[in-house]
Amino acid sequence: MLGTLLTLTQHFPVLRLRFTLQLQAQAQLPDFKGSMFHGWVGQAIKQHDEKLFYILCAEHEGGQPKPYAIKLTDEHQQQWQKGELLSFDLMLFGEAVHLSQRVIDALSEGVRLGIGEYTSQGRSPVKLLSVASVLPGRILPGVVTTVLQDWINTELTDGQCELALHLKAPLRLKHKGAISADFLPELYELNRHICRRLSQLTKFWVADEPTLLNALYTAQPRLGEYQAQHHCYFENWQRFSLKQRAKQPFGGLKGMLSFYGDIAPAKPWLQIGQVLSVGGKTTFGLGHYELIG
Structure with a gap:
């Protein structure tokens, strides 16, 4: 895969x-x-x-x-x-x-x-x-x-590993159709968002090949048991929208998401997310993180 x-x-x-x-x-x-x-x-x-x-x-x-x-x-x-x-x-x-x-x-x-x-x-x-x-x-x-591929390391390691995301800008992920200040994503949810981001950019800007896009979803990493620690807060920004002529909510999660366990297959996906940025408002600088691990 x-x-x-x-x-x-x-x-x-x-x-x-x-x-x-x-x-x-x-x-x-x-x-x-x-x-x-x-x-x-x-x-x-x-x-x-x-x-x-x-x-x-x-x-x-x-x-x-x-x-x-x-x-x-x-x-x-x-x-x-x-x-x-x-x-x-x-x-x-x-x-x-x-x-x-x-x-x-x-x-x-x-x-x-x-x-x-x-x-x-x-x-x-x-x-x-x-x-x-x-x-x-x-x-x-x-x-x-x-x-x-220049930005990722595809050499998988065996055994337990630790990965952390330092959220450099607010991360806006929808949960049940809305941005929630209480939603703390699990690793499999981050992988899903990264896969969707990669798939959409690929479809419209690289190659619109249904077989490749379908295979991409099946290639998502299989994770073993792991522990998660969230050291996050919700930074509630606003920006003035010229189109709406009003201030619009613009916040998201800041802080650090840490994972430890049988999660090595997730590393290349998290490296991809580090390059592409994840979640909403990436053209405004949101969704940018640094991967530790």
Whole structure:
């Protein structure tokens, strides 16, 4: 069953671009900057390349996921000085990696929009200093595409093992059709969400092959007995939606999920989730975690 996963990850392109901006004046920016970067990226692409905006950012029918995700650093700083550097990562998946130069061109032009909230002087001015590619274990200048298999370790270990997820951004998983502050996912539930995320991205952006997609679900790991510890809290954020003209709930689980036992087959799946991000609002930077183990 692992063979199906290996075959897919060998043909699943991944590009992780790191954009580094320099503030050109003092600025006050939000604590969590995912919504800010989501809005800036969308606006920059829309103004520069309408066709690209339709491909990457528009809502499509049939459950088609957007082929990108935003990942943020741990920087929660709100008061910024002129000259300070601010970075974020933009992940492109599947066929979307071939659009990378158009994305870079759009964001290069988009710096004239500034970032952050509007003030009487407009938004905070910024300069794009660099675009680099984040690879497993190193960062290189320019555009360097990988495949999903480069990010996972398929060598399974025997016996007991310990795995933990450090939730770097809120994790929004639905339980019984709704986001619940009391829902703490078990490992098999995390695997199911990761499998669904991988399957949907594969169907629309890599290869719409029903046989492969069906085999992917049957390839989910079989887990033995394990113990779970949850050190989590619900971070209840809100963001202002221009479409709804109102504040929308934007929270999720933060903290750490730990598992110990006969769970080694889950490791490559959790590594995939680490790359793709999991749950809702991944284009806003949510669902990002670091795997320990």
